[in-house]
Amino acid sequence: MTSRAEQLDPVVRARLVCPQDLGELIDAGDELYNPRLRVAYAIDELGIPNMLIADARKVGDDEHQLLAGESKEK
Template identity: 45%
Template sequence: MKPDDPLLRILACPLDKGPLHLLAGDGGESLYNPRLRRRYPIVDGVPQLLPSSGEQVPQDEHETLLKRMAL
């Protein structure tokens, strides 16, 4: 998935229905909800947006992700 993919504009967090941010790095791609500090994996190009597939992000990692998203 690319940052300018139109699909990103319509994807929403399954819990709060808010927008998600694309994270790409060495660990693969994921979608992140900074409001709830939850990350959802992208497996083989398919976002896994079930509430049970999301993982809670620790506070220190959340702060790092916020700085990275602000760039």
């Protein structure tokens, strides 16, 4: 089963950026993720990304490392 992020139209997906810093977003399952600001934007069941800053979900350290592909080094 493909994620909602993978189902986005490639032309639309190529143009989606973070509304806060206008930077690139990472496909993160049913969300688009900004690793710089550590916020995720949901994609609804119809495949429509919610790019409202007020609705962005804050991402904690552990989830950030998972989404950004960073290794846990202490």
